[in-house]
Amino acid sequence: xxxxxxxxxxxxxxxxxxxxxxxxxxxxxxxxxxxxxxxxxxxxxxxxxxxxxxxxxxxxxxxxxxxxxxxxxxxxxxxxxxxxxxxxxxxxxxxxxxxxxxxxxxxxxxxxxxxxxxxxxxxxxxxxxxxxxxxxxxxxxxxxxxxxxxxxxxxxxxxxxxxxxxxxxxxxxxxxxxxxxxxxxxxxxxxxxxxx
Numbered sequence: 647x648x649x650x651x652x653x654x655x656x657x658x659x660x661x662x663x664x665x666x667x668x669x670x671x672x673x674x675x676x677x678x679x680x681x682x683x684x685x686x687x688x689x690x691x692x693x694x695x696x697x698x699x700x701x702x703x704x705x706x707x708x709x710x711x712x713x714x715x716x717x718x719x720x721x722x723x724x725x726x727x728x729x730x731x732x733x734x735x736x737x738x739x740x741x742x743x744x745x746x747x748x749x750x751x752x753x754x755x756x757x758x759x760x761x762x763x764x765x766x767x768x769x770x771x772x773x774x775x776x777x778x779x780x781x782x783x784x785x786x787x788x789x790x791x792x793x794x795x796x797x798x799x800x801x802x803x804x805x806x807x808x809x810x811x812x813x814x815x816x817x818x819x820x821x822x823x824x825x826x827x828x829x830x831x832x833x834x835x836x837x838x839x840x841x842x
Contacts, residue, residue: 648706651675652692658685660804660831663708665691675708676729678718678736679804679832684710686831698722698729707733713741717778724773726766734808735759738839747771748778758840760809798823801834805842808835814842 653667660682666672675693685691693708694715707729709715714736721732735744738759747755748771756767798819805815818838822829
């Protein structure tokens with residue numbers, strides 16, 4: 647089992663990173679927006695890994711810190727929540743917000759994530775309420791659109807990779823950047839996900 651991968655960042659986008667190890671092997675790891683934000687501007691990295699092995703695929707998920715990986719593993723342990731849905735939840739909200747929502751029984755917050763319906767949100771709360779502890783509020787990093795804007799382009803690509811329609815994503819991003827031109831990629835994607 648792979649615990650962590652250390653190496654040079656060969657490619658990075660808001661949904662995935664390719665890490666080339668010292669031995670010359672490059673690994674593609676799916677990541678959340680939180681991990682992407684940590685990796686921006688870095689040349690090399692050590693990422694914690696979760697492996698998802700099925701009959702037809704072997705997928706790696708990378709995490710910047712143990713808290714995010716633990717939360718991801720708790721979410722995929724809930725019946726009906728797959729790795730893609732767990733990554734979507736971790737991309738929509740920071741770990742503290744997710745923990746607090748589960749502890750408070752806030753199904754509405756979880757339902758706002760694409761692909762998470764009312765029953766799944768309730769199941770997450772029921773299954774994890776005793777396992778996930780609430781945390782004190784943590785500050786979120788501060789952060790018309792022309793799609794030549796690099797931040798807007800990266801946000802658009804992240805939304806498309808996460809399964810949102812390109813046209814709806816462009817429309818949401820245009821509205822966001824018209825009002826808040828200094829948004830980061832992570833902030834733009836999180837806000838757009840709530841609008842689409």
